């Protein structure tokens with residue numbers, strides 16, 4: 001018996017990092033997982049599991065592609081139980097006045113508008129089926145500011161409020177909406193970090209190490225599952241103690 005037997009899940013940004021870990025964990029727990037990513041990387045993820053991972057190519061910032069993706073889910077499964085709204089990007093660090101409009105829009109289009117499109121279409125399908133559970137991937141940056149990443153932080157702050165507002169809007173429809181807010185997680189998002197950056201980051205984490213993607217997947221699994229049946233509108237920090245002090 002898996003904790004997600006008979007569930008249908010959509011995970012966005014599933015080809016790498018946290019999304020990949022969530023995809024593999026949810027599939028191992030018995031869910032059919034529609035693994036959504038922009039670049040085809042999710043094809044490989046489907047080869048790494050005994051569970052059911054169905055790769056689907058979609059740019060979450062494209063409303064037509066998102067609507068088509070949810071319609072495919074409707075047609076094939078007639079329902080959607082769980083959405084892990086996880087796709088997100090950042091750009092090279094800079095101060096706010098150095099952003100071009102295009103750079104600002106790029107971050108917002110994926111992290112906020114994209115999250116909105118995917119939630120909107122998913123909620124429509126969840127309402128047809130009588131409920132569901134949404135786990136947004138936010139960030140510790142929704143609580144704590146740091147310089148040079150204002151667009152990213154603004155997008156994640158908005159995701160937290162979107163989580164709380166929609167939790168209240170759909171509380172009587174059987175739809176729970178929560179967010180995981182990771183600190184620094186060992187994923188390719190840090191591949192281009194300048195020398196010494198990761199060492200400095202780790203030195204600020206009381207546990208003395210980065211978070212593993214699978215540790216975020218554990219939290220997402222709990223929040224998505226029926227075990228969290230009384231939890232909605234919550235924004236859970238997972239940061240090795242960094243924000244405790």
Ligand SMILES: NC(=O)c1ccc[n+]([C@@H]2O[C@H](COP(=O)([O-])OP(=O)(O)OC[C@H]3O[C@@H](n4cnc5c(N)ncnc54)[C@H](O)[C@@H]3O)[C@@H](O)[C@H]2O)c1
Pocket residue numbers: 012013014015016017018019036037038039041058059060061086087088089110114137138139140181182183184185186187188189
């Ligand atoms: N790694 C961290 O330290 C950290 C910390 C806090 C929050 N997060 C958040 O976790 C989420 C996942 O990040 P990660 O570290 O696993 O990054 P990652 O770069 O390893 O994975 C992100 C995935 O999203 C996909 N993606 C990007 N744009 C997309 C789009 N328009 N449509 C569909 N898919 C798209 C990418 O192709 C990639 O596979 C993001 O929302 C990120 O902001 C990460």
